[in-house]
Amino acid sequence: MDEIVVGIDVGTTKVCTLVGRVEEDNSIRIIGVGIEPSEGIKKGAIVDLGAAAQAIANSVERAEHTSGVEITSALVSLASANVASVNSRGKVGVSGGIVDDYDVIRALEDARTIAIPGDRELIHVIQRGFVVDGQDGVRAPIGMHGYRLEVEAHIITALAASVENLRQSVASAGVEVAQFVLNPLASAEVVLTETDRQMGCVVCDIGGGTTDLAIYVDGDVWHTMVLAVGGNHVTTDIAHGLRLPIAQAEEIKKQYGHAIRAEVGLEEYFTIRPFGEDEPVQINRQELAHIIEARVEEIFSLTLQEIKRSGYDGLLPAGMILTGGTSALPGIRKLASKVMGMPVRTAKPENLVGLVDRLDSPAYSTSVGLLHWALSMSAQDLAPPRRRRMKGESNMNLDAIKNFFKRLLP
Numbered sequence: 500m501d502e503i504v505v506g507i508d509v510g511t512t513k514v515c516t517l518v519g520r521v522e523e524d525n526s527i528r529i530i531g532v533g534i535e536p537s538e539g540i541k542k543g544a545i546v547d548l549g550a551a552a553q554a555i556a557n558s559v560e561r562a563e564h565t566s567g568v569e570i571t572s573a574l575v576s577l578a579s580a581n582v583a584s585v586n587s588r589g590k591v592g593v594s595g596g597i598v599d600d601y602d603v604i605r606a607l608e609d610a611r612t613i614a615i616p617g618d619r620e621l622i623h624v625i626q627r628g629f630v631v632d633g634q635d636g637v638r639a640p641i642g643m644h645g646y647r648l649e650v651e652a653h654i655i656t657a658l659a660a661s662v663e664n665l666r667q668s669v670a671s672a673g674v675e676v677a678q679f680v681l682n683p684l685a686s687a688e689v690v691l692t693e694t695d696r697q698m699g700c701v702v703c704d705i706g707g708g709t710t711d712l713a714i715y716v717d718g719d720v721w722h723t724m725v726l727a728v729g730g731n732h733v734t735t736d737i738a739h740g741l742r743l744p745i746a747q748a749e750e751i752k753k754q755y756g757h758a759i760r761a762e763v764g765l766e767e768y769f770t771i772r773p774f775g776e777d778e779p780v781q782i783n784r785q786e787l788a789h790i791i792e793a794r795v796e797e798i799f800s801l802t803l804q805e806i807k808r809s810g811y812d813g814l815l816p817a818g819m820i821l822t823g824g825t826s827a828l829p830g831i832r833k834l835a836s837k838v839m840g841m842p843v844r845t846a847k848p849e850n851l852v853g854l855v856d857r858l859d860s861p862a863y864s865t866s867v868g869l870l871h872w873a874l875s876m877s878a879q880d881l882a883p884p885r886r887r888r889m890k891g892e893s894n895m896n897l898d899a900i901k902n903f904f905k906r907l908l909p
Contacts, residue, residue, distance in 0.1 A: 504874065505568075506519075506576070506870050507869070509576055515533070518531030518570065519873075533557070533564075533565070539551035539554065543727075551665075556673075559673070574869045577682065578708075591647075596645070598641055620656060689871055691820060699715065703821050706824060706865075712725070714814075721811055732798075744774075763784045803838060819842070822861040845861060846861065848867040
C-alpha cells in the first residue's frame with residue numbers, strides 16, 4: 500500500500516491542506532490540494548474557534564475530494580507569536596562502553612528535563628550535536644567507544660492554551676494532529692540546501708500575520724523565533740494611508756506594490772475609489788511604495804534585532820533565505836539585503852510533482868515543507884508525550900527510532 504503523508508498549514512491568510520504519496524524514490528507526489536481563506540485566525544493564533552474550525556474543515560474536505568483519500572491524521576503548522584525557544588544539554592553515562600540508539604534517546608530525554616512553565620507546551624526537541632567523552636562536533640555517535648554522551652538540543656515551546664485551541668480546531672474537522680511543526684522549520688525543508696545549513700543561514704518566512712525565523716549553523720537549528728508582524732500589517736497601512744477597504748488594499752498591494760520607492764517611476768499611476776469619494780482618484784505608485792517600504796523596513800529591522808539578540812549574527816555567511824507569501828513583493832529581496840547587511844535570496848518549493856499548479860509560490864513553502872517533514876518525522880525531532888510515562892517506559896516506538904537514525908546518520 501502506498502504511504503500517504505498529509506500536512507495542514509494553518510496560516511493567518513489561508514489554510515492549505517496537502518496530501519502527498521511517497522514514491523519509490525522517496526520523492527513526494529502531491530495528489531490532493533485544499534486551499535481556503537483563513538477565518539478566525541490572527542497573528543497565527545486562533546481568535547474564533549468556530550470560524551477557524553470551519554476554514555480548516557473546508558480545506559480538508561477539498562483535499563480529500565481531489566485526492567480520494569480520507570484524512571484522519573496530519574502534521575499541522577504552528578506560527579503563533581507566543582512561541583519561545585531555549586538551548587539545553589543532556590548528559591548520560593554510556594552503559595556498554597559503546598554508544599547505541601538508546602543512549603542517544605536517554606541523552607535527549609535528559610536534555611528535555613528543563614523547567615517548563617505550566618502554561619507552556621513542549622513542541623520540539625531537536626538535536627544540535629553530540630559530545631562523546633569531551634570530543635565535541637560529533638554528528639553520528641552510534642557505534643563510537645566512550646563512557647559519557649552529551650547532546651546539545653534546541654527546545655521549542657508554545658503557550659499551551661494556543662496550542663490546544665489549534666488542536667481543537669483541527670479535531671473539529673475530524674483530523675488528529677500527529678505533530679505540530681514550527682513554520683520556519685517546515686519551510687526550511689524545501690528552501691534550504693545542505694550548503695546553506697552547514698555554512699550558517701537564517702530562514703525568514705514572512706506570512707500574513709507573523710514573520711517566522713530559524714537560524715541554522717553547522718547543519719542544525721540554533722535559534723527560532725516568531726515575530727507578530729507580517730504582510731497583513733503592510734495591507735493595513737495601505738488601507739489607512741489610501742482610505743480603502745482591507746480587501747481592496749490587499750489587491751492593490753499585489754498588483755501595484757513595490758518595496759523600494761526609488762525604483763518606481765514618477766509617472767506611474769493607478770486608479771482607486773477611496774472612502775468618501777464619489778469619483779475615482781489617481782494615485783502615484785510612488786506613494787504606495789512609500790507606505791510599503793516603511794513597514795517592510797520595520798519588519799527587517801525587528802528581524803535584525805532578533806538575530807543580534809540571539810548572538811549568532813556573525814555565524815551566517817550564507818545570509819538570509821526569504822520565503823512566505825510576502826516575499827513575492829517586488830523589491831523586497833533588495834531592501835532586505837540593505838537592512839540586514841547580508842546576502843538575501845528568495846526561495847519557493849522546487850521540483851514539485853503532481854497537482855502543483857497553485858503551489859509554485861513562496862506562499863506554499865511551509866505547506867510543502869510539512870510533507871517533507873513527515874517523511875523524516877521523529878528523525879531530528881522528538882514529539883513530546885501527551886501523557887505521563889511509567890518509570891523506564893520509552894516514549895518512542897521502534898519505527899520512530901528507525902526514522903530517527905535514518906536522518907541522523909550520513
